[in-house]
Amino acid sequence: MKRRPTIMDVAAHAGVSKSTVSLVLQGSVQVKPETRASVQRAMADIGYVYNRAAANLRSASVGLVGLVINDLRNPFFTEFATSLQMTLASHGYATVIANSDEDPALQAKLVGSMIEHGVAALVISPVYGEAGDTFDQLARTGIPVCQVLRKGDERTDLFPFASFDYAAGSADATRHLLAQGARNIAFVGGLAGRAITHERKIGWREVLRAADMTEVALHGKSSRGFGLQAADMLIADHPKVDAAVCFNDLVALGLMAGFARAGRSLGQGFRVVGFDDIEEAAQGWPPLSSVSCDIAGFARDTADRILGWMVQGQRPIPEIRSPVRLVARMSSLGQGE
Amino acid sequence: MKRRPTIMDVAAHAGVSKSTVSLVLQGSVQVKPETRASVQRAMADIGYVYNRAAANLRSASVGLVGLVINDLRNPFFTEFATSLQMTLASHGYATVIANSDEDPALQAKLVGSMIEHGVAALVISPVYGEAGDTFDQLARTGIPVCQVLRKGDERTDLFPFASFDYAAGSADATRHLLAQGARNIAFVGGLAGRAITHERKIGWREVLRAADMTEVALHGKSSRGFGLQAADMLIADHPKVDAAVCFNDLVALGLMAGFARAGRSLGQGFRVVGFDDIEEAAQGWPPLSSVSCDIAGFARDTADRILGWMVQGQRPIPEIRSPVRLVARMSSLGQGE
DNA sequence: CGCTGGAATTGGAACGATCCAAAAGCTATG
DNA sequence: CATAGCTTTTGGATCGTTCCAATTCCAGCG
Numbered sequence: 001m002k003r004r005p006t007i008m009d010v011a012a013h014a015g016v017s018k019s020t021v022s023l024v025l026q027g028s029v030q031v032k033p034e035t036r037a038s039v040q041r042a043m044a045d046i047g048y049v050y051n052r053a054a055a056n057l058r059s060a061s062v063g064l065v066g067l068v069i070n071d072l073r074n075p076f077f078t079e080f081a082t083s084l085q086m087t088l089a090s091h092g093y094a095t096v097i098a099n100s101d102e103d104p105a106l107q108a109k110l111v112g113s114m115i116e117h118g119v120a121a122l123v124i125s126p127v128y129g130e131a132g133d134t135f136d137q138l139a140r141t142g143i144p145v146c147q148v149l150r151k152g153d154e155r156t157d158l159f160p161f162a163s164f165d166y167a168a169g170s171a172d173a174t175r176h177l178l179a180q181g182a183r184n185i186a187f188v189g190g191l192a193g194r195a196i197t198h199e200r201k202i203g204w205r206e207v208l209r210a211a212d213m214t215e216v217a218l219h220g221k222s223s224r225g226f227g228l229q230a231a232d233m234l235i236a237d238h239p240k241v242d243a244a245v246c247f248n249d250l251v252a253l254g255l256m257a258g259f260a261r262a263g264r265s266l267g268q269g270f271r272v273v274g275f276d277d278i279e280e281a282a283q284g285w286p287p288l289s290s291v292s293c294d295i296a297g298f299a300r301d302t303a304d305r306i307l308g309w310m311v312q313g314q315r316p317i318p319e320i321r322s323p324v325r326l327v328a329r330m331s332s333l334g335q336g337e
Numbered sequence: 338m339k340r341r342p343t344i345m346d347v348a349a350h351a352g353v354s355k356s357t358v359s360l361v362l363q364g365s366v367q368v369k370p371e372t373r374a375s376v377q378r379a380m381a382d383i384g385y386v387y388n389r390a391a392a393n394l395r396s397a398s399v400g401l402v403g404l405v406i407n408d409l410r411n412p413f414f415t416e417f418a419t420s421l422q423m424t425l426a427s428h429g430y431a432t433v434i435a436n437s438d439e440d441p442a443l444q445a446k447l448v449g450s451m452i453e454h455g456v457a458a459l460v461i462s463p464v465y466g467e468a469g470d471t472f473d474q475l476a477r478t479g480i481p482v483c484q485v486l487r488k489g490d491e492r493t494d495l496f497p498f499a500s501f502d503y504a505a506g507s508a509d510a511t512r513h514l515l516a517q518g519a520r521n522i523a524f525v526g527g528l529a530g531r532a533i534t535h536e537r538k539i540g541w542r543e544v545l546r547a548a549d550m551t552e553v554a555l556h557g558k559s560s561r562g563f564g565l566q567a568a569d570m571l572i573a574d575h576p577k578v579d580a581a582v583c584f585n586d587l588v589a590l591g592l593m594a595g596f597a598r599a600g601r602s603l604g605q606g607f608r609v610v611g612f613d614d615i616e617e618a619a620q621g622w623p624p625l626s627s628v629s630c631d632i633a634g635f636a637r638d639t640a641d642r643i644l645g646w647m648v649q650g651q652r653p654i655p656e657i658r659s660p661v662r663l664v665a666r667m668s669s670l671g672q673g674e
Numbered sequence: 675c676g677c678t679g680g681a682a683t684t685g686g687a688a689c690g691a692t693c694c695a696a697a698a699g700c701t702a703t704g
Numbered sequence: 705c706a707t708a709g710c711t712t713t714t715g716g717a718t719c720g721t722t723c724c725a726a727t728t729c730c731a732g733c734g
Contacts (some may be wrong), residue, residue: 004478006720017684022722032682047477052453053393054720057689062390072419072434078409082436089443094450097409097434099419106426113431116389117454140384141341224620257622280617283561285594343690354714359692369712391690394719 005048014042025050056118063093065306066114066122068107070150072099075278076295077125080148083299084123091307093120102127108134115141121306126152128194135159144309146316148302151195156318162302166196166275169291169324171203173245173273176289176326178211180333182243182271186216188230188255189247197247200275204245222247227254228261235262242269243332249274249281249290256288256331271332287329298322342385351379362387393455400430402643403451403459405444407487409436412615413632414462417485420636421460428644430457439464445471452478458643463489465531472496481646483653485639488532493655499639503533503612506628506661508540510582510610513626513663515548517670519580519608522550525567525592526584529556534584537612541582559584564591565598572599579606580669586611586618586627593625593668608669619666626669629662 007021014021016039023031024039031039042048056062065088069077085095096114100107107127111134114122121144128150135153138145147153147161170187177185187204190197201217208215216238220226227250234241234255246252252274259270274281277292305316344358351358353376360368361376368376379385393399402425406414422432433451437444444464448471451459458481465487472490475482484490484498507524514522524541527534538554545552553575557563564587571578571592583589589611596607611618614629642653 019684050453051720053390053455056390057394058722072415078415082409085436099422116387260622285597356714388690395692
């Protein structure tokens with residue numbers, strides 16, 4: 001096994017010094033075009049590959065941004081990851097994505113590994129629960145860190161937090177259902193006790209209280225499966241409920257499937273609004289009303305915040321919330337009644 | 338801004354030499370426990386972080402495996418990425434995931450960046466079309482590369498390819514529909530001309546030809562939206578079609594939604610089988626029959642192949658196909674006729 | 675022809691770890 | 705107490721690049 005060629009080999013082959021090769025590598029304007037060409041030919045000839053580790057050792061700055069996601073299977077996060085990566089790429093930064101899979105120990109390992117690799121900044125959607133000293137470690141290194149979509153550490157002055165204005169979204173959804181004639185609006189899905197459940201529920205509750213209506217809430221996993229179950233529970237235990245604000249679209253779709261399974265198709269006076277506006281919401285049948293989050297825009301904003309911090313040293317606002325938008329579709333509209 | 342502490346600082350603080358600190362870092366058994374403890378305390382005290390770039394420079398081997406995916410938004414790939422990452426992690430390798438988003442230029446950049454960062458191996462699901470010299474470059478470096486799910490380069494002796502036995506799956510699905518009484522089975526979805534479409538279609542075609550039946554195929558994007566359209570097209574132009582093998586579950590779900598929208602619910606003699614067995618197939622209503630791919634198992638196998646190649650130098654078989662399994666659910670079963 | 679000054683090139687010193695051979699510290703033994 | 709045979713520790717060389725100051729090159733000018 002022959003070893004990888006180095007700039008020295010390139011230099012020898014091109015008949016110049018290693019420094020010149022280095023300058024060519026960095027695209028310096030002060031090397032003569034002919035020299036540049038000959039060096040590039042030499043590189044191609046001997047199959048040179050740049051050794052980033054060596055370069056980083058000397059020059060510290062790596063064009064690398066870390067992204068740690070708690071659940072890569074969730075389309076919400078992959079959409080975010082994809083958009084973030086593309087925005088950062090257009091500014092010359094590469095993104096390394098890792099999935100903590102809701103495992104605090106794994107998250108700690110991943111963050112550690114990214115710090116070791118010398119990422120210039122980190123974007124993290126943290127796992128729930130004890131993150132141990134992960135954030136302390138980050139604080140010590142002093143690299144820019146943005147928390148998104150979930151808050152894993154309360155020190156938002158150190159680790160600015162960005163998310164969506166879920167409360168406003170659920171209030172909008174609830175008011176919309178009221179306007180459509182619903183009189184008994186349940187909240188379905190979301191594990192009790194989680195911050196995000198609380199946020200998506202509080203808007204609903206406020207509107208109901210203002211209208212002096214009874215509150216029925218069924219909590220559970222944010223999955224299609226729970227939606228299915230919830231439909232049976234509503235039909236059996238809460239027959240007066242005539243609409244639901246769901247924790248997310250998956251629950252909403254499950255709920256609609258459950259009603260269909262029970263022989264009660266939509267259009268018989270039951271209305272549903274979901275959350276997230278996933279692709280399927282628009283393309284399933286009946287189309288599902290949903291509170292839409294502009295993930296791509298959010299990702300771009302996040303990239304801008306990180307870039308501003310890295311490049312110009314301007315620390316972002318500690319806590320911001322992006323607006324959301326209700327998209328009304330057939331699942332919540334009056335069906336000729 | 339104070340600079341990051343180095344092993345020299347740790348050594349000074351602990352009163353030992355840098356070599357000893359290095360040994361502690363590598364978990365060598367030949368340093369006295371007390372010494373180890375004191376070094377570790379020193380590291381914690383001054384907030385030392387390991388500099389992997391420096392380490393790599395000398396020792397070449399990095400516990401890093403690259404994964405380049407063509408579409409991170411596709412749940413199929415995220416499932417694969419997650420499982421692969423977890424298996425590799427249990428063997429002490431970190432996985433760096435990147436998304437080429439079907440962009441050949443971006444793919445080239447990502448692969449280049451990974452080589453530069455010194456990944457020990459690469460798993461790639463390539464983009465369609467011209468990959469340029471990406472694979473030539475990989476061939477030169479000599480690092481283990483596995484192609485999965487898609488073939489971007491024909492030299493499978495250099496870049497072993499692994500995928501699923503889609504042809505057998507679609508043949509199974511078609512035979513199943515025949516057995517259920519279908520007499521006119523269409524193939525729906527998949528862009529014409531793509532290898533994967535061909536594979537998923539060829540089993541269907543063979544069974545139909547053996548049974549001497551007419552072939553109706555509607556090609557298009559592999560999305561829910563196309564399924565919706567396809568339903569209308571079938572109803573209008575091919576009224577005799579009484580079943581469909583779909584390119585994937587999304588198309589199948591769209592197709593079912595389309596029939597529902599047209600007022601023709603399932604159970605009126607139309608049968609559907611999808612491909613991939615995504616979560617929704619089992620949990621939607623009616624449950625969708627689907628050809629199931631064991632992605633997690635496939636990811637584990639891939640990890641094993643890569644590990645075997647990296648660690649023991651045994652090059653995998655050039656081309657393998659994992660078996661798939663038909664899961665029959667209500668969407669394809671006889672409904673009392 | 676010698677001089678000047680900008681453009682182009684160069685050699686050597688970092689960077690922060692690992693590796694290796696050699697040294698120092700320990701017993702236990704004759 | 706010298707010696708052998710361990711275990712533990714150590715200094716220097718090394719990896720492949722960037723950075724910097726210094727040098728060389730070369731055209732233009734008096």
